Amino acid sequence: MAIQTEQTGQAQQIDGPTPVAAVRVPTTSAFGELRAIKIVWQRELIRFLDDRTRFVTSLIQPFIFLFILGTGLSSLTRSGSGGLNLRTFMYPGILGMSVLFTALFSAASIVWDREFGFLREMLVAPVRRSSIVIGKCLGGATTSTLQGILLLAVAGLVGVPYSPPMLLAVFGMQLLLAFTLTAFGLMIAVRITQIQSFMAVTQMLVMPLFFISGAIFPLTGLPTWLAVLNRIDPLTYAVDPIRHVVFAHLNVSAAARSALDPGVTWGSWHVPVLLELGVVAALGATMLGIAIAAFSRSE
């Protein structure tokens, strides 16, 4: 065994005059917590960039929706979309969808860590549990935004112009949405000990959240029950602003715009975009808080 032969040589080094570099671990501080948040975030990034399979496979679903469903259904809907290509209409919703899928997936990492034991290494470290959850949340938000950027890059293929202000605004909204959805995923993940259970729960939630949000249909003329469900779905308040920004850079008739991008209303009140984003941010913060509380209580 090669290890054994090396061992004797190394042992002499230790017994020799090499001074022991003794470490003094500093007491708990805000700086220490920031260091912890940063390294947990960094680990998520390293693992994401290493995992090319995940990178590619998580793009498949949005592309299927956009190019297969979007192309296939466009012949049916040509009359209803005011001359706008269905793929172009669906594009903002698909931007939201890719974030939804990847954010929930990245929240699963805390369940993986628990199952593979690594979570214990973090749990016994002299840092707050909240730092671990915040690091995880920022990590998940970053990786799912990176996925979202890939989808932004194909804007030209669906007839959306590469306008820098629009790209920037969409990027910002994706980041916010990614944060909130990762917090949502973490809120579920910290209570679950097995990856299969987590996958089952998220599968159950993802499709309703996605379809009800109006990601692939306009919010005009919905039956009341669906309209109500739509207003409850948090994803609605992220998809609508993204659609709004994208439509502002499209060349469409006013009639088509008001039919396809009517905005969200509460009763007869038109909810402003900033408030919508506020709703998303507040939800994210609340869910992150719940995740932290649950994680701190667990043994």
Next chain:
Amino acid sequence: MENEGTPAIEVAGLVKRYGAVEAVSGIDLTVYGNETFGFLGPNGAGKSTTINMLCTLAKPTGGAARVAGHDIVTQRDAVRRNIGLVFQDTTVDGYLTGERNLRLHAELYGVPRDILEDRLRQVLEMVDLWDRRGSKVSTYSGGMKRRLEIARGLLHSPRVLFLDEPTVGLDPQTRSAIWAYIRELKQAEDITIFLTTHYMDEAEYCDRIAIMDHGQIIALDTPSALKASVGKDRVSIDTPDNRQAITAVKEQFDIEANIVEGSVTLAVENGEQFVPRLFAELGMPILSVNVARPSLDDVFMSYTGKTIREAEATSSDRLRGNMMAMRMGRR
């Protein structure tokens, strides 16, 4: 150094209950600085639960304990800064390289950056993983992973290193290699080691051991004192006429001998010194001789009335109960 002279670990009346199951039922012990202290007992005896409490991973139901001078409940972070941990199951990240795993640990523990590089090299060299530091941990063997965990546990220069079954699941060769590292590290570092094991032979490496069974410490002393407390060595001889030999032993030495597994067997103190006398004074030829010292197995047997293997068999039901209770407790 701070806390010089205070015991590394002090435990008083520590209790842990999971629902109706009492995993640890009021234990007391003191571990001194720079000692290697072994916790010996069958699976399910409460060793891991005790370690989890001392490491602040589980809250005690009753009693108190101080590790490196800090209370495990009220000064949790202070305890954590002063301990290193090597768990029974791997807790390294297989997707990262060995070095990355250590750097991550250094960030979590706030190891000052100016000495990190030196320290990193030192601990990796100590476990002979410096050359493999750039490989992903998923490519490491079981023994290498365990060594990496030991290096990681040492990275922040803890005052107490907890090793929960450090050699479980490893082949005998790797086990003895791990022990060689542990002994080396005792020379290189100013550190107290607290370990659990259910291998009797490993307990021999410890300065003192506590034998645990059914959540209680049933014996605590140095391995040799524990063995001495069990009593005498066993000397077995084969002779041409065993019955005559028993009579001769009785007449010459006033010792009652028995036939055990076909050999004349007698219990004496210092069996090795007794053998020359036996040859000189027995007055009949001896064909073969065997001297057996009491082992820790005998010690365990004398305190519990069963061997550790039997104890493992009976405690597996209890263990299952504990694990279910733990899972329920987590929710």
